[in-house]
Amino acid sequence: MHDPTPDLPPELAARRRELSQAVRRRAAQLRRRRALIVAGPCLAVIAAGFWAANRGGGTPTKLNVSASTSTTRATTVSTRVSTTTGRMSTTTMPRKPTAPTTAHAVPTTAGGSTRTTVSVLGNMTPTTTFDTSVCHNSFDPRCGFFTWQPPPNPNLPMSVRAAVSDVVPAVGEAVSVTIDVSDGDAAPVCVSANYAGRAVALTDSYGRAIPACGATFCPGPTRYGAWAPPAPAGGSRRAFGSFTPTAAGSAALSVLANSGTGCAYLPYGSAGSTAVTINTHSTPPTT
């Protein structure tokens, strides 16, 4: 039951600081997104009013949005977006630019973190500042391409073994199959078995269906920037199934298992397969 106060699992308690930082970063992202959602309609209203005031190219009309008295037509809207990333400012410039449009990025280093300032001068362009120190284990696209930091350990292979009750069954005779899958650094996520082109339903020891291997699974939203690799966590699973040959001859029982290969977020994912040849004879079962 969940109501009694649960303890933080030891493996998580040891990483409390990291988890707390992850929560703080994600909260900062959510606050920023919320601020933009709130600020968006306001900016739209301001822009619409600005456009209406200046269409036709007549004498510019003074637009005073801020509480203070404005002596120019520039309007500044400042929004507090995050306590950790500072302040994001959007500056609306006069309709006719007074300076040529230029763009430059100025990386600076402050307190061990790289701060990139992109400043664009010209007609109705924003100025933003992004602190890349928040880019560890981040979902923020501004953090760049996803990488592991430090690199994960070498990936261990997967082991797949299949045992059948009879490799020379008669037509119509049920054959049971037991499949053992193990991976030293990732838990198997799926097991598939096919005999003569037909899928063999697999279950665990409790009779619950084991999912067949299909499309590659990747957990969570898209990641950006440097991420710490997960700790290797091996696993194994046993699958049970049965099939009934319907025609005499030789056919293969092929088995495929996967522990997350193909997903960049699962560095220890592997795939494995094995096959067992079944030689079916035409003698019907005596029962």
Add this chain to the structure above:
Amino acid sequence: MATSATRPAAVAGDFEDAFDHLFARAYSLALAMVGEALLAEELTVETLARTRVDWTRIVRRSRPDWYVVRVVTLLAIDAVARREPVLEVTADPDAADDDSGIRLHHNEATALRALPRRRREVVALWCFGGYAKPDVAAILALDPSVVEAELELARVPLQQALGGAPGDGSP
């Protein structure tokens, strides 16, 4: 299980002070529902981040941890329903079998997702969260009779979606 409407001492005041309690509560529930430590951790971080953003509002509630329970439950349903049905991550199959009565599977999550939000929360907390009906009512601030009604209303669509025979009992 009887939940208490009394605010746990660990969930008062500053968010950082309540962090351990809230994280453990959300993580244990997420892990029970999705059965995968990595995904449970991500769901918990997302839940705690949302909680942190609105902490000044949430901390005024009688039980701030119930907000965490609701959010992580809905996130777990979405996560399991979104992922490919091939996923069945178990670091230890025997450990997963112990949770066989709680574990949320892809088809169940998909069926739950089709329900209206309140009905989804009621079913998820009762079936997969391990809470008794009075506790579900308390967490969701509903009358117990409403919980009963929501469970009854959810039964037929869930049985149809999951392929169970009508009238074969509650989940």
